[in-house]
Amino acid sequence: MQRxxxxxxxxxxxxxxxxxxxxxxxxxxxxxxxxxxxxSTVSRRLAALEEALSATLFERSRDGIxxxxxxxxxxxxxxxxxxxxxxxxxxxxxxxxxxxxxxxVTCPPDVAEVVLVPLLEELLRxxxxxxxxxxxxxxxxxxxxxxxxxxxxxxxxxSGDLVxxxxxxxxxxxxxxxxxxxxxxxxxxxxxxxxIGPGEALAGMHIARWFAKHVRGVEPVVRxxxxxxxxxxxxxxxxxxxxxxxxxxxxxxxxxxxxxxLQAGAADWPIDELYLVTHRALRxxxxxxxxxxxxxxxxxxx
Numbered sequence: 093m094q095r096x097x098x099x100x101x102x103x104x105x106x107x108x109x110x111x112x113x114x115x116x117x118x119x120x121x122x123x124x125x126x127x128x129x130x131x132s133t134v135s136r137r138l139a140a141l142e143e144a145l146s147a148t149l150f151e152r153s154r155d156g157i158x159x160x161x162x163x164x165x166x167x168x169x170x171x172x173x174x175x176x177x178x179x180x181x182x183x184x185x186x187x188x189x190x191x192x193x194x195x196x197v198t199c200p201p202d203v204a205e206v207v208l209v210p211l212l213e214e215l216l217r218x219x220x221x222x223x224x225x226x227x228x229x230x231x232x233x234x235x236x237x238x239x240x241x242x243x244x245x246x247x248x249x250x251s252g253d254l255v256x257x258x259x260x261x262x263x264x265x266x267x268x269x270x271x272x273x274x275x276x277x278x279x280x281x282x283x284x285x286x287x288i289g290p291g292e293a294l295a296g297m298h299i300a301r302w303f304a305k306h307v308r309g310v311e312p313v314v315r316x317x318x319x320x321x322x323x324x325x326x327x328x329x330x331x332x333x334x335x336x337x338x339x340x341x342x343x344x345x346x347x348x349x350x351x352x353x354l355q356a357g358a359a360d361w362p363i364d365e366l367y368l369v370t371h372r373a374l375r376x377x378x379x380x381x382x383x384x385x386x387x388x389x390x391x392x393x394x
Contacts, residue, residue: 107141108173111149114138115167119156178238182373191378192221199244201228201320202335203366206342207244211386219382235371241380243369244387256369259391262336264299264362267345269329276332280351282307286331291317298362299334306357336364366391 110127114134117123124134142149149163159167197208204226216222233239236252249256268276268285276285289312290300313331316322323343326333332348340347350358368387374380 103141103144105173105177107137107144108170110134110137110141111163111166112170112174114150114157115159115163115170117157120152123157174237178236179373181238182371190221191219191382193379194223194225195242195379195383196225196227196240197242197244197383198227198229198233198240200246201318202323202339203244203246204228205320206336206338207366207387207391211390215383215386219379222379222382224383235369238371241370241374242383245367245369246364248365248367249369253372254369255372255375256367257388257392259366259368259387260393262338262364262366264302264334264364265337265340266332266348266350266358266361267326267335267340268332268348269327269344270346272329272332273346273348276348278349278351279332280353282354282357283310285348287312288314288316288322288325288331288333291315293317302334302357302360302362306360334362 110123113123113126114120117126120134120138121131124131127134138150145162147162148160149166150157150159197204199208208226212224215224227233227240233243234252235241235243235254244259266279267273279285287303287307287310289303289307290297294300294317314325316325319335322333323335323339323345325331326335326345327343335343335345339345368384370380370384375384
C-alpha cells in the first residue's frame with residue numbers, strides 16, 4: 093500500500109498531459125504526434141502510468157485505442173488539472189514587463205503569408221527580444237488550451253474566454269495567371285475556363301456554395317482543400333480560381349475579365365471577415381500586445 097502511495101506522489105503534469113492526449117486521440121501514434129514524441133515513447137509512458145495507478149486505462153485493438161471505465165472516471169479530474177495549469181501559466185504571463193519571448197500565432201497559410209510575414213521585419217526590429225512562431229494550418233488550434241497565443245480566423249469564435257476584434261473584410265474574386273487571363277480575354281461563360289475548385293473538406297464553406305450555385309455542371313481540372321495550393325496552381329497557369337482579394341497582387345495574379353452575363357455571379361462573390369483572437373488572460377501580456385497592436389494598426393478598420 094505504501095509503495096502505491098509513493099508511486100502516486102511521483103505523478104507529474106506530463107502524465108496528465110499524456111492521459112488527456114490519449115483520451116482525445118484514436119491511436120497511440122496520433123497521441124504521440126500531439127505530444128511531439130514517438131509511439132513507442134507513448135506506449136512506454138502509458139505502461140508506467142497504468143502500473144502506478146494499478147489500473148488499465150485504455151483498451152488496445154487493431155482499430156486503435158479506447159478509454160476504459162477507469163479512464164472515463166479520471167477524465168473530468170484530468171481536465172480540471174489542465175485548466176488549473178492553464179490558469180497558472182496565464183498568471184505567470186501577467187508578470188511580464190517587456191515584449192520579449194515567444195509568441196505563437198496560428199492562422200491559415202495564405203493569411204500568414206499575406207498578413208503576417210510582411211510585418212515581421214518591423215516587429216522584430218522594434219522588439220529585438222521577441223520571437224515569433226508561425227503556426228499556419230487549416231485546422232483550428234485551441235487558444236483556451238494554450239495551443240497558440242494569437243489567432244487570425246475567418247470564422248468568429250463562439251465559445252471560450254476569448255478576446256477578439258474584427259480586423260478587415262475581404263471579398264473573393266476570380267483570378268488567373270497573367271498569361272491565362274490574356275488567353276481567356278473577356279469570359280462570357282464560367283464553363284469556358286479551366287477551374288481550380290474546392291475539395292470535399294471545403295464543401296460547407298461559402299466558396300463551395302458559390303461554386304455549386306454559379307458553376308454547376310463544371311468539373312474542376314484540380315480540386316484541393318488547401319487555399320495555398322489554389323493560389324499556387326493559379327499562379328502556375330493551371331486554371332482560374334476564386335481567392336481573397338488581398339492575395340491577388342501578392343501572389344502575382346490578375347482578375348479575370350467578366351462579360352455582362354456573369355456580372356450576377358460577380359455580385360455574389362463570397363466575403364470573409366478576418367478576426368484577431370487571443371485568450372483574455374493574454375491580451376495585455378507585452379509580447380502578445382505588441383503583435384496585436386501592430387496587426388490592428390495595419391489591418392484594422394480605417
